[in-house]
Amino acid sequence: MITATTCSNLAEAELLHSLLVENGIEAFVLDDAFGGAIRLQVADEQAEEAQRILREAAAAEPEEEDEEEPADDPAGS
Numbered sequence: 001m002i003t004a005t006t007c008s009n010l011a012e013a014e015l016l017h018s019l020l021v022e023n024g025i026e027a028f029v030l031d032d033a034f035g036g037a038i039r040l041q042v043a044d045e046q047a048e049e050a051q052r053i054l055r056e057a058a059a060a061e062p063e064e065e066d067e068e069e070p071a072d073d074p075a076g077s
Contacts, residue, residue, distance in 0.1 A: 001028070004050040006037035013038040019057055025050045 004020070004027070007013040013029045017040060020027040025046050030039040042050040 001041045002044050002047045003039045004042045004047060005040050005054050007040060008037065010038060013040055016040055016054060016057070020050055020053060023049075023053050025053065 005016065007016065010029070010031060013031075017027050017029050020040070020042065025042055027050065028041045030041055032038065
């Protein structure tokens with residue numbers, strides 16, 4: 001097994017886990033009981049594909065956030 005990514009919270013880890021599973025990657029969330037980083041692990045032979053999926057998701061994320069932000073109305077109307 002190899003760590004595909006680390007997450008700062010369990011919600012993020014579960015979201016990325018779901019993304020990988022939906023794309024046919026068997027993944028496991030390993031939570032550090034001592035408050036360390038949460039690891040998302042995959043089989044060695046699926047690591048490259050998993051990391052590609054995670055990179056694409058990270059690249060798409062800022063665009064989605066920008067679209068959801070309401071436009072500022074400086075006139076206050």
